[in-house]
Amino acid sequence: MASLSLRLKRVGLPRLIVHLSVLVIVILWLIPTLGILVTSIRDKGQITTSGWWTAFSSSTQTSAGRLGDPSSARQEGANYVITGSVFEKGQGGTVSAFGVRVQEPAAFPVDKPADLGEGETLTVKPDGSYVYSKNAPFEGSRGKRIYLTVSTPPQFSLQNYETVLKGEGIGQAFINSLTVTIPATIIPILIAAFAAYALSWMSFPGRALIIAMVVGLIVVPLQMSLIPLLRLYNEVGNFLGTSSKTYAGIWLAHTAFGMPLAIYLLRNYIAGLPKEIIESARVDGASDFEIFLKIVLPLSFPALASFAIFQFLWVWNDLLVAIVFLGTGRDQLVLTGALNALLGSRGGNWEILTASAFVTILVPLAVFFGLQRYLVRGLLAGSVKGG
Template sequence: MAARGSVAGRWGVHLAVLFFVVLWTVPTLGILVTSFREAGQIVASGWWTALSSSARTEAGRLPTPETQVERDGRFLLEGNIFGEGQSGTVLAFGTRAQNPTEFAAGATADIRDGATLQVNEDGGFTLSSPTRLEGSRGQRVYYQASTPPEFTVKNYETVLFSEGIGRSFINSLTVTIPATIIPILIAAFAAYALAWMRFPGRALLIATVIGLLVVPLQMSLIPLLKLYNGVGAFFGVPAKTYLGIWLAHTGFGLPFAIYLLRAYIAGLPREIMESARIDGASDFEIFVKIVLPLSFPVLASFAIFQFLWVWNDLLVAMVFLGTGTEQLVLTGKLNALLGSKGGDWEILTTSAFITILVPIAVFFALQRYFVRGLLAGSVKGG
């Protein structure tokens, strides 16, 4: 029975891991596929249909009457609604927005005053009129077309070769790396002290750290900025510096870091600490030579969390670093590429995939320590 339960437990773990792998991988795959699609196909169908033809309804105008020709007593305007370099299959067309698929492809539609419009499956059209066509604008036409799958790197060219993208990438690394290392260094010392050192007010400090976990960033952002600006003005330090944003991210990340690291460090075997003390080791020597090497899994776990948070941050970066060309981080630069009204929305998935490349690399580099670091503190007694 015990063996059967063990096998069932292993299968349960494998299925749970598989579920979370799929849950995490499918959206990432969707972002990757969508980033190579053009805007019309993104609107018309989901990424899972990227390898099949998609049907979409579009609107356009025929060429202006200057290109009309007279033939057999009628004035004709001919061409292709797909335009140069494009292709597709017209399923239906119409001349009114209320009914864009009123006529089947190849049918002849009566427009007005004896004029007719015919749109074929290949996109070729013929506008015929008994009188000369007038006006400065072409006839409005709506059509439903089936287009073959199409992939493009245009979105990546727009993002990767835009002016200032390289500088913003360096800015993000300059912000993220120190803002990940600094809180780890501070929190490791604090976590050891709260876990193994006895001093007055220790329980109150632990309660304060736990309480700070629930303080929203938005609530503390403005008071922290005012405090930093006041201290900076007193010492003559500029307001918008990397030091400011490092300190801000350190402050926001410390409560979780101390809580996570303390739970792990408190679960380390007491015998190791006592043996070291008997051998004459100080608290600092115990921390550096014993605790830190044993705590690498939990340090790596927090590093992943902190790196992801800081790398994807936009709000704190805009407040403490600014939005100038020389200070803009990668998320801010990609947001600026969308335009003030989001007109270039098709680069969203491309931007998203570019921004997650570095965090993915960090995660896979440290992932073997991730689960072990998160779980170790919860299964050992403190």
Template sequence: MIASSRSPLVWLVHLSVILLVVLWTLPTAGLLISSLRDKDQLAVSGWWTALSTSSQNLTGRAASPEAQVERDGKFVIAGNLLEGGNSKVSAFGFRPLQPTAFAVGTPADIGDGQTLTVKDDGSYEIVSPTRMEGTRGQRIFYTAAIPPRFTFDNYREVMRAEGIGASFINSLTVAIPATVIPILVAAFAAYALAWMKFPGRAILIAVVVGLLVVPLQMSLIPLLKLYNGVGAFLGVPAKTYVGIWLAHMGFGLPLAIYLLRNYMAGLPREIMESARVDGASDFDIFIKIILPLSFPALASFSIFQFLWTWNDLLVAMVFLGTGNNELVLTGRLVNLLGSRGGNWEILTASAFVTIIVPLIVFFTLQRYLVRGLLAGSVKGG
């Protein structure tokens, strides 16, 4: 709106924004691409080379001498190092220290008058003037160019073997009730704080604003003790889904009440006054007028609460067990970081499964998220 559109400054603006967008999206893109790559390729080359042919140094073993056949008075062992595909061998060798000593197609003298030849399609041939002995096949070192390969194998593996599938269900189990149950409780409280007159209202609002920033860490130990006590008293486990739903509700309420109160306080006073003149009680006004009008704020809060409960690690680690039917996605991912630290095919695929739901919510409901953020941050003086 300031610089004229012909100015070179505009190009600078475009370029900087492109650079920033790339910086901010590249990490996630790298994760997604990696999770779809073949795990052998992922382990040896960067994801940015995913589309180019990668060159790998591999070791294979020829068939054992038992497989030799006699041909034109010579003994021959033949086979293929590559199992199909479009890979190409560029060099080979038979000593570990010289894995690329020979170009494809050139016969290599491996002693006793035997020669080894490897062609670029991976087929090899060992030719010997005499019958070959032994039970183990000749080791062959070779360099192969392997075309890019994308696969869902990593996802299949993590969903079943690594328990990500079970944790996905657990996360949904935590997040859905923890999002829905507080809405009604918060909405009634917000209406009371916004439109009803009673002594102590201002103090209660101040308390809610104060509780917005209370660190969760303050709550953990006393609640853990409380849960253990209640669990022992009632003879039930201390760590249950009901426990974590209530905890998430308690922790989410300050933001919920604050957001909804701000929204409701902004609704026009005339609507309520005309309804009151018609003899409607506060209860009727709230149920019939305010609640339907507050839909955008309710949606904003629900999105926040869902993202927060889905992404939460701390509350789940304290208030929920670690069994297969209780461990949530974030907790599972932390465990995998410890146990599968180097297996990036497992980690990238697992991480993507954990972030896909929030990303879908984000892209479809971004409008409400932005609105909620703007209403939720305490406005500055």
């Protein structure tokens, strides 16, 4: 107890609580992601019978089989015997029990003769082979149906991803999402960086009013501006004789929606840079453009990365703006739209839905983990420094 108390004092109780809280959040966030990944590479039959956390152990499921036709029986002494396998072609597994009623699929153990009545006995081996005998000729034209309790080893495959990317249109939607997201992330960063520098280090009339307007625009709901902006696009499109639903249109829409937050974050960060550096550069005869390009922009990389993460994730996961400004055609759908369509057409195919979902989150995960070290640094620096 004494050593534990000493460690708590050394680490600090508040800091320990923060670390534990972060660990809990990471675990809660990681578990569903891991579940989607594991489910996306499992066999369809195993997904419907067991949870993803049992994916690395054998799963037990009930299936139906049919014995051979009476015409295939052969006489051995006083008995008539039918032999074969309870598994159809392409099936397999280990039979642990069987039954002749769907309500009792585990009524009889394997490797032991089961008395089915009326002089019939059935012996089923773990590999699915069976011996079905009767002390009189078999009747009927079809083989007897039995029910099996089958244990199958874990089965993993990338077939689900191949189906999704080639047969469900996710591949085209993936390209569409990249086509929308990359320019819609770069364009507002470029414009906002110039604006943030001007609002931080250049004196001109109305600067304070512009800063106040930028802060006010952050709280304007996106949905409020969708209809007016779409009407403006349609009028411009009619004037030019072109369609308003183009990639250029959705780039400009996302740029407009992301600009206030981008200017706010970058302005707070750039305004907090050391004043001496800027003044020294001006004394040396550097213009504002040279100061921005050679000094401010390299020093502002953490803030740029912070906003890039926010904007990229927002645009990548967007559905509303993409439907309004790009359309709902099969060749126009982004990943979120394609996944939404699959929920209607493939709602029962978990292997297809989870593979599609993991393709959807794969790029945001890579972007976040690639830039996350700059995220907190950029946000905190912008929140505690001002100018």
